[in-house]
Amino acid sequence: MASETPGAQILVASNRGPVSYSLEEDGSLRAKRGGGGLVSGLSAIGPDADALWVCAALNDGDREAARRHPAQLPESDTGEQRVRMLDIAPQTFTDAYNGIANSVLWFVHHLLYQTPLEPAFDADFRAQWASYEAYNAAFADALARDAAQGAAVLVQDYHLTLVPGMLRERRPDLRIGHFSHTPWAPADYFGLLPDDVAVSVLRGVLGGDRAGFLTERWAAAFAECCERVLGARVTREGAEIAVTYEGRTTRLGVHGLGADADFLRERSHRQDVDDWLVRLREQVGEGRRTVVRVDRTELSKNIVRGLHAYRRLLTERPEWRGRVVHVAFAYPSRQDLSVYRKYTEEVSRVAEEINAAFGTADWQPVLLRVDDDFARSLAAYRMADVALVNPIRDGMNLVAKEVPVVSDAGCALVLSREAGAFAELGEDALVVNPYDVIATADALHEALTMPADARAERCKRLAAAATALPPSQWFLDQLRALRG
Known part of the structure; x- marks a missing residue:
């Protein structure tokens, strides 16, 4: 699925991008820029790095901007960064974002469930999980299309845990990383997830060459989940952890984000x-x-x-x-x-x-x-x-x-x-x-x-x-x- 035209050498994928839009009464779009570590990071590599940020449209204004500019948002709106905003169907986005990412994965990683009453993974959950898969697939398709041969792709957070594995299938030539901005659940708590879902999440992240975490504690928890749920082989040399599964090795990195x-x-x-x-x-x-x-x-x-x-x-x-x-x-x-x-x-x-x-x-x-x-x-x-x-x-x-x-x-x-x-x-x-x-x-x-x-x-x-x-x-x- 490689692009027919030269693609980007560095790609970042995240649910939220560096800009959001509101639709004015006269039909014009008003852009509002955001901040944060990713914005600072992409700025640090400079305008000549051939970088592209892929994100989702979060509201009606964003969706309209994505429809008007399907290939790339105006750089005057994005702080001179190249940004592709994906117009994912609203119901698919809502199910994936609210139904799975924020109401299941966030709860698991932050140990928030009142377990006598929740969770209960029923037919509604399965429908929302299908949307989460479709949402991740939309990102994988866009990244596969826009990446140059051998490009580096940095996938962000719990919204997109399936993307590295999906992208690996589409573009095995790419260097793929995933970074978790949340904690990672200990193995016993991670086991609350349905077995097939737990496997899918771990296999998704392990589709990358590297998986990044904010602390050694969260990296170790991920490695333990891989051992317990997948039967993966985990090796440790000092602070370095590597997870080998299905013939591939993913190295775990710890990168503690500081204040600007x-x-x-x-x-x-x-x-x-x-x-x-x-x-x-x-x-x-x-x-x-x-x-x-x-x-x-x-x-x-x-x-x-x-x-x-x-x-x-x-x-x-x-x-x-x-x-x-x-x-x-x-x-x-x-x-x-x-x-x-x-x-x-x-x-x-x-x-x-x-x-x-x-x-x-x-x-x-x-x-x-x-x-x-x-x-x-x-x-x-x-x-x-x-x-x-x-x-x-x-x-x-x-x-x-x-x-x-x-x-x-x-x-x-x-x-x-x-x-x-x-x-x-x-x-x-x-x-x-x-x-x-x-x-x-x-x-x-x-x-x-x-x-x-x-x-x-x-x-x-x-x-x-x-x-x-x-x-x-x-x-x-x-x-x-x-x-x-």
Whole structure:
């Protein structure tokens, strides 16, 4: 299925691309560029690298853009990057994205199921799984068509686990890698999946020459799944892991994504952030300490237990009443799924309970905002005395890395041991079991009472560790490893 015209030498495939579109009333399309590690990575290889980004149309505006520009989106919209956006049938996309990727694979890798009641893999699941296969096949077809002979293809995340294997069948000449931005489930939990689905996911990833993970822990979990489910042979030499299955060997790589220090430091001192800093300081009140969290209202982020820990702090340590504010920015995530809507409602309910129980005429204990504003988040980072990052499970968690980089006076970090960032930041963070509300409350007290010089010194070390592998280097290291 190779293209009849010279194809791209480097291809990236991801569900979300670097641009999104909205359809205006006059029929015109308005483009909005995104950011993130992939954008920085592709920028790092330069305009002459012959790179192409393949992504899915996520909404009606995207689909219209894909129809008008089926070969390539206008580079004026994409920051001069070559992007092909795939117009996949809306129902196929919804089933694959919401039905499988976000409601099954995400739940498995983050250990989110209430197993007495779920999952139940029935006929509806099978129909959605067929859509997931079709969605992955659409990417494999596009990549096979657009790749030059021997090109390097970097496939991203749990949305596209089947693509490496499918692409290998179509284009055996390619160098193919897959990168998992989530954790990988331990073998026993991965076994919740129907047997044939578990096999398909693992075989899909093993279609690549390399499989990348954010931490050694997630790579080891994947290798164990391959041993237990497939009977694959796993060999280890030091930190290197190789999985051999059906005559092919896939090497596992660990690439811990860091914060983009230059961007964060520049962006956090623009005027809109300064304006938000003034407003937030007024809302918090003069002389008060701050416990800051910035998260999506994602089930794995553990926002509700964080609020319970803060309530316990105020209950058991009454000296903090009137002296601290929990600044919680929790912007909505996946609100088309009812379980996420209910979780967002629970976050708001618990925050309101705390404010009703402890608030006074001049002190609001929890400053909760359930909407997304990047400038406001950066302002909160800058004013944080304590950053609370307590996920149930997280592939990395860049918030834990970003706050120390941006903090004005130096912050303490209360960090879940189940975040991927723990591997790099744990030595200088106050580490907690994310399920232990009492221990988390104690860690908040310890963080709030930490001497300013000790807090500032820890924050410097956290920032250095957080920026050791910037997004551009993270991407280039994977590309070099794949080509090597």
